[in-house]
Each structure stands twice: as structure tokens, then as C-alpha cells.
């Protein structure tokens with residue numbers, strides 16, 4: 001099965017506990033959600049072409065026609081092998097929209113020694129089950145008000161018990177509108193599944209920083225810490241650095 005992608009490029013992970021690691025980003029097209037704060041709305045449609053950095057860190061891009069077969073994708077990734085990366089991050093959009101493509105591509109990447117990282121919105125339960133053996137690290141959002149993350153977390157826990165050392169953490173975007181009950185519900189869900197919690201302040205792109213008061217963030221953190229003993233506030237650092 002082929003898949004459309006937006007871009008493949010080398011950069012720094014700007015979110016969550018792997019902040020600062022160099023990763024190869026593979027941004028797939030398509031998403032099953034329409035979050036109002038989405039900063040990659042261009043991923044909602046299938047682009048005609050995928051932009052691929054000509055070499056790691058150059059920020060010069062070549063374009064290739066979509067969709068990509070897993071073999072096409074593997075060949076495009078190969079140019080980055082000479083540079084050291086912590087991992088390859090499949091992001092989107094929602095990467096789990098393409099489970100068959102991922103099942104063909106990722107075993108080859110793992111065979112080459114890549115650590116494989118998934119950024120997911122936490123809502124496509126069956127697709128996560130189908131691909132669970134592929135991932136080393138899963139960054140899973142908890143989205144209001146879907147809550148299908150609960151089934152996803154069950155899959156993660158079961159995979160941890162049965163197979164490999166899958167790492168996972170829960171990411172919760174905090175906006176000025178985020179209410180106390182939502183923080184309680186989402187942190188409880190993560191904590192019940194023994195997952196670290198990252199509270200990520202929504203970024204105001206015009207200033208590159210959090211778009212809410214420190215008091216609001218402290219309140220969210222205090223609520224979260226009453227439930228979980230592993231809570232961090234981590235903003236989107238790549239936006240502060242004004243890099244992709």
C-alpha cells in the first residue's frame with residue numbers, strides 16, 4: 001500500500017521528553033481529526049509532492065511525486081544514513097492512517113538500526129494494534145473529548161508485557177480554555193496506565209511562546225500532580241528556535 005507524505009527532513013525534536021535529540025522526521029499526509037489549534041493543517045490534504053531535504057541540515061529540498069511506495073520511501077531515507085540521528089519520527093497528520101505502508105517500511109528501517117518513534121493523536125486503536133511491534137517509542141496525545149486513548153493505552157500496556165521494551169508517554173496540550181475537569185480526566189487516564197505526563201502549553205506562533213499565563217499553567221500542573229507523580233511542563237522548543 002502506498003502513502004502520501006509532506007516532507008522528510010532532519011531536525012531537533014522540539015516536544016516532550018526527547019526534546020533536543022536529533023531526529024529524522026517523516027511527515028505523512030492525512031489526519032482523522034481536525035483540531036482547531038493544529039499547526040500542520042497542510043497535512044489534512046494529500047499533497048501532489050513530497051519535499052525531501054537534499055542532505056541532513058541543509059534546508060534545501062527536492063520534490064518527488066506522491067504517493068510513495070515503501071520502497072520509494074526507503075530509498076529517500078537512505079540519503080540520511082550518513083548522519084547520526086537518535087531516531088526516525090513518524091509524524092503527521094496521523095501516521096496510523098497508513099498502517100500497511102508502515103508495516104512494509106519499518107522492518108527494513110529497523111534492520112538498518114533505526115530506532116523508530118511514533119507521534120500519534122491516540123485515536124486509531126485498531127491501527128495501533130496492527131503496528132504495535134514496529135515502535136520503540138510512542139508519543140501519544142490525549143485529545144479532548146475523544147478518550148479513545150484509553151483503548152490505545154491498553155494496547156501499549158499489553159505490548160509492553162508481551163513483547164518489547166516499548167516506551168510511551170502521554171502529551172496533553174494545555175490552552176487558556178483548558179478546564180480543570182479535562183486535566184483531571186486526561187491525567188487520570190495516563191496515570192492509570194502508568195505513563196509519564198507531559199503538559200504542553202499551546203504555542204502562540206506570533207511570539208513563539210506559550211499563549212497563556214504562568215498562573216494557568218501552574219494550576220494545571222498542581223491539578224495534575226495531585227493525580228500523577230510524573231508530570232512535566234514542556235513547551236514547543238522548536239517554535240522558540242523558529243525551526244521546523
Ligand code: SF4
Pocket residue numbers: 031032033034035037038039040041043092093094121
Ligand atoms: S491530530 Fe494532530 S495533525 Fe491531526 S488535526 Fe489534530 S493537531 Fe492536527
